[in-house]
Amino acid sequence: MKKIKIYDSRDFPAYLPKLNGLYDDLFADGKGFRSLLIQKVSGPLGLEDQIVHLLAQTIEFIHNASLLHDDLVDRSQLRRGKPAAWAKYTPEYAVLAGDYLLARVMANLSRHGNVRLIQYTAEVISDLLEGEWIQDSLVRDWNITLEQLDRVHNLKTGSLFKWCLRAPFLAKGRYEKELHDLLEEMGTLLGLLFQRSDDLLDFDVRNREGKAVLGDLKSGYLNSFGVFLSRDMAPDVKERFLRSQSLGELKSIAGEARFDDRLAEFDRFNSGKIELYLHLAERLAGFLDGGEKALIGELRPLPKPLYWRAT
Amino acid sequence: MTTSSGRYKTLARLDPGFNAHLDGTFSDTHRAIPVRSMNVDTAREEVTFEIVPVGEVRRPPLALLAWTLTRPQSLSFSLGPMLVSFLYGWSRQAQFRADLVASAFVAVLLFHVGVNVLDDYFDHRKGRDRLNPRGGSRAIQNGWVRAIALLRAGLWLVGLAILAGLPVVLASPSLTPLAALFALGCGLGLVSPSARLKYRGFGEAVTFLLAGPLLTSGFVWATSGSAGWDYVALGCAFGFTSVTYYHLKNIENIMLDSQANSRTLAARLGFDNAKRSVWALIALSALSIAAFGWTSGRVLSFAVAFVAHVVAMVPVARGLGRAASPLSSDLEKLRRRGLRAHWATSAALALCLLVEAPRLAPGF
Incomplete structure (x- = not known):
């Protein structure tokens, strides 16, 4: 499956200073997982290359727009190991560049003409922004529960995975409610697994990409594994846990054995979610005809590498 | 279309066996535990169940299970108004009939518990508890009981309540049957799958009436024949306090209610205004207590109750003001404090009347 070229400077006005430079940096290093997912779903559905390109570009534009805004909201200095756009250029340019990508999404889809x-797509962008808003309102809420976090992540992360599964069907003119309800549930699970795996990176678990650790905690945010790990902790221990400056310090406060036990429990819990996803993938087969059934073969292997970060 | 694989089974609403799985009657050896959904529409139209052998379910001890299902901590909303209006009426030498008092107490408490149990059942059937991981008793979601058992238990409790209340209805052939019918209708309307008054904007009004003036004046009228605006005023104090708790609960669920188009007061006001409106509700209940104390001449005792109420409720309102998010972990804590405040207010009023009664009602 070849990587789709998402960004082309010829699609953006050259007279806007620094815009194309900003986008060159932004789109240079991304993994493009979401556009890859679009290709996996679109292939068995027999969508034309032009449509696949439109869908892939749409989702990557939305995702990267959210990254531009997210980095500014969180005041993150780095993105993919390089200075974040707001830090390298200006906060104003980062906001406007994100807005411009969302505007291009609407313009491109309108030109295509599929109203549904x-x-x-507009609803998904709303969900994404809602998730960002709610997440920002939860900073320094150290007693948040996993269920509450899941609702935020379903809006922020899950919405884009749901779009990747549903949009190709919508582009093909398949609008059956039961089908889309099922894709919603599958997208929710993929988003959940992706987010929880990302949250584990913050605790240096399966951190092959060398992401900086404890970034969430230092930003005032208890992520899903942090919630799981600190559950039932004595108040004084939890206070020290939340003030940890390094992973070594955190593990010594929480206890190495507790850390390992909770990690194993978290992995078992999420393995249950993978099993549920596979069940729903079987159900999806009932909605597919002929060559479309190859889609099941594309979707079944997704959650394991997504969660376990195995290549 | 039914799909089974591994531990999971998904059925759509129109599939045969859907109701049997939802009610738990599909098997004697396995439980069908509904899997949580975060998508409002899918929770209503199809359900994925985790099929678990009964032997694998870790049920709590029977006493704890019964406590969890019946939610006795919520009985303050019916016990408090009845007890206080009885003590007040007695201090005013109302001619209570002991048999009717006992009958009314038992009937109302049984009805209250029955509605709690039925509420669990119907929220499960409607899919609401699949969306809200903190809603209800979680007894069905944890596999502790089958849903059908809750329905049967709830109907039995309501049936027993009607039987227990018959002496009261028969003894007062005038207004009591109408009031009882109204209460029954509203109470069941709160939980019934088609009416669902609480999600159509009537929850606050029904709560105010059933836990307030209808209960206080209805109880005293039915068991002693006495009536008066003072009982209505007393009921207003309880009504507003109950609505405050109800409102706190709806603030806690504001995101879910808004997404599901449930028209609670909190969802209509929005998060910021819903928080501010708690101050108005506290003020209304406090003023009702003060007004009742003034008009009934029980200034001292109701001043104590007024202070107890304000001391219990103001921290709740202030804590709510500081809650920055509709998913804040503080909202559940504040709701529980609101419940304790209702108990505290009821206890303070009852205690004050008990202390004052020998002076005001010789032979009390």
Whole structure:
């Protein structure tokens, strides 16, 4: 499956200073997982290359727009090991560049003309922003529960995975409610597994990409594994846990054995989610005809590498 | 279309066996535990169950299970108004009939517990508890009981309540049957799958009436024949306090209610205004207590109750003001404090009347 070229400077006005430079940096290093997912779903559905490119570009534009805004909201200095856009250019340019990507999404989809796809995309962008808003309102809430976090992540992360599964069907003119309800549930699970895996990186678990650790905690945010790990902790221990400056310090406060036990429990819990996803993938087969059934073969292997970060 | 694989089974609403799985009657050896959904529409139209052998379910001890299902901590909303209006009426030498008092107490408490149990059942059937991981008793979601058992238990409790209340209805052939019918209708309307008054904007009004003036004046009228605006005023104090708790609960669920188009007061006001409106509700209940104390001549005792109420409720409102998010972990704590405040207010009023009664009602 070849990597789709998401960004082309010829699609953006050259007279806007620094815009293309900003986008060159932004789109240079991304993994493009979401556009890859679009290709995996679109292939068995037999969508034309032009449509696949439109969908892939749409989701990557939305995702990267959210990254531009997210880095500014969180005041993150780095993105993918390089200075974040707001830090390298200006906060104003980062905001406007994100807005511009979302505007291009709407313009491109409108030109394509599928009203249901446009409507659904607009709803997903709303969900994404809602998730960001709610997450920002939860900073320094150290007693948040996993269920509450899951609702935020379903909006922020899950919404894009749901779009990747549903948009190709919408582009093909498949609008059956039961089908889309099922894709929603599958997308929710993929988003959940992706987010929880990302949260584990913050504790240096399966951190092959060398992401900086404890970034969430230092930003005032208890992520899903942090919630799981600190559950039932004595108040004084939890206070010290939340003030940890290094992973070594955190593990010594929480206890190495507790850390390992909770990690094993977290992994078992999420393995249950993978099993549930595979069950729903089987159900999806009932909605597919002929060559479309190859989609099941594309979707079944997804959650394991997503969660376990195995290549 | 039914799909089974591994531990999971998904059924759509129109699939045969859907209701049997939802009610738990599909098997004697396994429980069908509904899997949580975060998507409002899918929770209503199809359900994925985790099929678990009964032997694998870790049930709590029977006493704890019964406590969890019946939620006795919520009985303050019916016990408090009845007890206080009885003590007040007695201090005013109302001619209570002991048999009717006992009958009314038992009937109302049984009805309250029955509605709690039925509420669990119907929220499960409607899919609401699949969306809200903190809603209800979680007894069905944990596999502790089958849903059908809750329905049967709830109907039995409501049936027993009607039987227990018959002496009261038969003894007062005038207004009591109408009031009882109204209360029954509203109470069941709160939980019934088609009416669902609480999600259509009537929850606050029904709560105010059933836990307030209808209960206080209805109880005293039915068991002693006495009536008066003072009982209505007393009921207003309880009504507003109960609505405050109800409102706190709806603030805690504001995101879910808004997404599901449930028209609670909190969802209509929005998060910021819903928090501010708690101050108005506290003020209304406090003023009702003060007004009742003034008009009934029980200034001292109701001043004590007024202070107890304000001391219990103001920290709740202030804590709510500081809650920055509709998913804040503080909201559940504040709701529980609101419940304790209702108990505290009821206890303070009852205690004050008990202390004052020998002076005001010789032979009390």
